[in-house]
Amino acid sequence: MTDQLNYETEAAAPVDTAGDLDLRFRDASLPVAERVEILLSQMTLEEKAGLFFQTMIAAGEDGTLSQGDDMFGLPATDDYVGRRLMNHFNVLQTPPTAELIAEWHNRLQEAAAATRLGIPVTVSTDPRHSYTDNPLSGMLAGSFSVWPETMGLAAVGDEALVEQFGDIARQEYTAVGIRVALHPQIDLATEPRWSRALQTFGEDPELSGRMGAAYIRGFQGAELGPDSVATMTKHFPGGGPQKDGEDPHFAHGREQVYPGGEFETHLKPFEAAFEAGTSQIMPYYGMPVGTEYEEVGFGFNKSVITGLLRERYGFDGIVCTDWGLINDAAIFGQPFPARAWGVEHLTPRERMKKVIDAGVDQFGGEADPEMLVDLVNSGEITEERLDVSARRLLREKFVLGLFEQPYVDVERAGRVVGSPEFVAAGEAAQRAAITLLVNREQTDASGVERPTLPLARGLRLYVEGIAPEVAAEYGQVVETPAEADVAILRLQAPFEERPTVFENFFHSGSLDYTAEQIAHVREVAAAVPTVVDVFLDRPAILTPFVDGLAALTANWGASPRAVLDVLVGDAAPKGRMPFDLPSSMAAVEANRSDVPFDTADPLFRFGHGLSYSA
Structure with a gap:
């Protein structure tokens, strides 16, 4: 990485009113594993539970902390940080300038510093660097540089360009305090009707693997560290083969099917992501049908999370569910049921326990630490099991350097985000992808x-x-x-x-x-x-x-x-087709949803693209 994060504001000390905290966890000269154990040994059950929840958070337009958000039913920031003791948040709408985003971020960290242990907040985001009209899969670029969608990067097919994008996005994210990317999305777009294809690298397993690895290297560097943005690669074990292309955000799209028997093919891009060192993984909403795995949503699926991800692939990073598996919610004022596919009959408590038993570390889109505390107090989940995930979650905060430098330089954010050099690079990529x-x-x-x-x-x-x-x-x-x-x-x-x-x-x-x-x-x-x-x-x-x-x-x-x-x-x-373009809906309907390049007589094939004559 070419830049260094030189923040002007030092970390605040935790609130130690009794004078009995062991503050050696703030000693950067100690090994991370030792610092984790020192901090974990002093955490209450409630403080541990707060680590397990990552949900949406709003920011005031003037850089102040939010007092709540009616559209998504979000409470005030003080409730999240001070009462629920949460410290992982996915930021939604942001203020209009990088300086105001940075000011909001610093205020959020000040609120976290005022808690008993002063554990800093980890801020995450969905993609913010490309054109999109779906606020739930990507955010408007605002003051950030603007690039083609992931599929456009795949059309160019240049690993160096993808890594350059990741590095620029990393610099812009870190300048305003965003330290986790809820991307890349490396599912294979094998079902042409699927609504999430745009955010993938297309239909080809080899291309998707190469591009995904370059993307991760751009955000994380050679290894995760204080200059990195951690990547939450999704959606394991591949979310492309949706029945009829319907999306599992909704009950009618809950089934993921494999009529061609190609479950293993969808794992190939993730193997490249593991090799590149992705820090986190997000399982998809869908439930596999007709496979050797349990027919429940992947976030509940022990055979997939523990058996496949943890044991077969040896993944010891953070696993965070997709958003909203446990509790029903309301979006835009309309009821929105939990995406508890295959376990709809279970209560929210039972769903939460099943997610933990599956081997997951964190609940995406949920903010209910009290329920997790009650599950431990009732003996349904052991505190030792919580400690396993708490170690992973704390470890990443230490590795990212959040305890040393939780704040960002507001003036620097204005220089870095949307700099002329970064904007020009994004515009050049837009043109190249056509x-x-x-x-x-x-x-x-x-x-x-x-x-x-x-x-x-x-x-x-x-x-x-x-x-x-x-x-x-x-x-x-x-x-x-x-x-x-x-x-x-x-x-x-x-x-x-x-x-x-x-x-x-x-x-x-x-x-x-x-x-x-x-x-x-x-x-x-x-x-x-x-x-x-x-x-x-x-x-x-x-x-x-x-x-x-x-x-x-x-x-x-x-x-x-x-x-x-x-x-x-x-x-x-310079673009080349990153998927086959079908010639008819009849061909689409006959396509086996899990099989790459299975659409008969495509109008344009994968790799097609003309050039101008010299």
């Missing part, structure tokens, strides 16, 4: 046949999905296709509307465009040479209109300027 699928020849004014792309600047442009003022930087914007030299249409992959606002964040269902959408594209293409750019958050069925297009590009998160820069040749498209 994938040229079709580039048909057109006859120019002099009668010469030449490829449609790159376009000349200054043409008359009819645009849809691009702001006219942005398009005007590249040509003369006109109001109808008939007036244009070329039309540029930006489309999104189709999805089915679902009953709730929350569920519509997860694009699911058919990949077919409507008859009206198809007719419109065809009508424009019949009037003028037409270039279509598609945001492939899922592999859309482009067959009905592709033959009529002059050119077709795909992107996985790119600004309008990034797309237009490629279309006019200021930058070259």
